[in-house]
Amino acid sequence: MENGHAKDMMIEFSPDASFGVLTPAFKGNGGYFALEAYAHNGCTFLDEGRCSIHRLPYQPMECRFCHHTRLGRGLQCHADIAKDWNTSKGRRLVMHWLGMMELEVPAGYLGR
Numbered sequence: 879m880e881n882g883h884a885k886d887m888m889i890e891f892s893p894d895a896s897f898g899v900l901t902p903a904f905k906g907n908g909g910y911f912a913l914e915a916y917a918h919n920g921c922t923f924l925d926e927g928r929c930s931i932h933r934l935p936y937q938p939m940e941c942r943f944c945h946h947t948r949l950g951r952g953l954q955c956h957a958d959i960a961k962d963w964n965t966s967k968g969r970r971l972v973m974h975w976l977g978m979m980e981l982e983v984p985a986g987y988l989g990r
Contacts, residue, residue: 883931884978885909886922895986897964898972909979 888903890912901912905919923930962968969987976983 884975887975888912889972889975889981891984891987892960892964895984897960897969898987899960899963899968900972900975910981 885908886903887900888907888910889898889900891898903909903922904912904916905922905924907913907916907919908922921929963972972987973983
């Protein structure tokens with residue numbers, strides 16, 4: 879977010895909306911809640927099949943670990959990252975991002 883990519887992210891909430899995870903957006907879904915309708919568009923950071931932020935220090939953890947260094951361990955990797963977001967610090971970051979995007983906080987979200 880500090881590097882100008884807040885609108886390139888989207889928010890995914892846990893099924894019970896108790897925590898959210900900021901993740902690179904699907905193309906066309908940036909700055910909003912994750913919508914399956916955009917999933918087929920691929921990642922907003924992909925440019926001609928290559929990640930435009932691959933070697934940058936602010937590459938999202940999900941990309942760095944789940945899609946590049948831990949191939950084949952996607953489900954466990956995503957579960958591990960979710961644990962980091964399911965914290966008071968993670969909730970504060972989600973609240974900050976929701977405010978930046980001027981989005982309503984979902985009912986049941988514990989970050990309120």
